[in-house]
Amino acid sequence: MALKIVYPVCCGIDVHKSFVVACIAATDDKGVTTYQRRRFSTFTGDLRLLAQWLAEHGCRDVCMESTGKYWIPVYNMLESTCKVVLAHPKYVKAIRGKKTDTKDAKWIADIFKHDLVSGSFIPPFAIRQLRDFMRYRVKLTSFSVGEKNRAQNCLTVSNIKLDDVFSDVFGKSASAITEQLLAHPDGDFDVAPFIHRRCKASPDKVQAAVDGLMCSEQAEKLKIIHSHMDSL
Known part of the structure; x- marks a missing residue:
């Protein structure tokens, strides 16, 4: 039995200190998912480009892992235009031996599109x-x-x-x-x-x-x- 697609267009973001890797997963009516990946630095200008890139692809549902304090600037930049789900790293951890930054972002997008990620509570700004x-x-x-x-x-x-x-x-x-x-x-x-x-x-x-x-x-x-x- 195939898992239900809850978010047809969503994005998984793997957060690091100096950069983020974003992967947009777009699923069509036939259940076929295509992926688009981009890497952005964590400078404010590049985070604005990330928000713009997501908007251009009609992606408003985003999931990212809570890596240290590094997720906070990314969250602050995206919360006004996207519905951001912040996940504990242990819930979005990729399979051992299959980890790369790009694969991590794709993995987050894959499990998020099925609504399999338990988000953390984030209060208003x-x-x-x-x-x-x-x-x-x-x-x-x-x-x-x-x-x-x-x-x-x-x-x-x-x-x-x-x-x-x-x-x-x-x-x-x-x-x-x-x-x-x-x-x-x-x-x-x-x-x-x-x-x-x-x-x-x-x-x-x-x-x-x-x-x-x-x-x-x-x-x-x-x-x-x-x-x-x-x-x-």
Whole structure:
């Protein structure tokens, strides 16, 4: 029993970093499929030519594999003029020993014309951009947490016990005292002017907490960490 042709005119695209190979599969009423193949670079101008080439052949149904991040510019270029199905590489993998760029594109077109490819969900462009920003925000937050941990480590190895007298080592009072510590690593300064009136710890206890042994190397490291935190 012959498989049903769902997409009489469709295209399979094999995506690489520097180029894509596109294969248009056109099936006539008798079930005979003819193929047209072209290779395009991934420069924007050539991707426009790809979109134009597909339009000239009346091809609006496209399937391509999601190769790394390289599929994104191709998808962005084609989504306004074509219905693009993005497939996981394991679902469009060619038979072992039969792989070439041209054959891969033809294989994708062949299985796609029978609607045998399970496409991935791709949200609209605006949502994709929002997701990208949110992922970046998560990474920045992770970097910030890491730098705070490193800053706390500098204080710990220097036996400066700010975490014993302040609930937040990066709060207003603790930060002001830390800045003074960087200016006076030996702790020879009065902490009272830098303690907020709502602080529960007494000035004497805070003074005892900053009596540590911060070497110049740890002080320099802490300065670098603070500059990183200020830029995040």
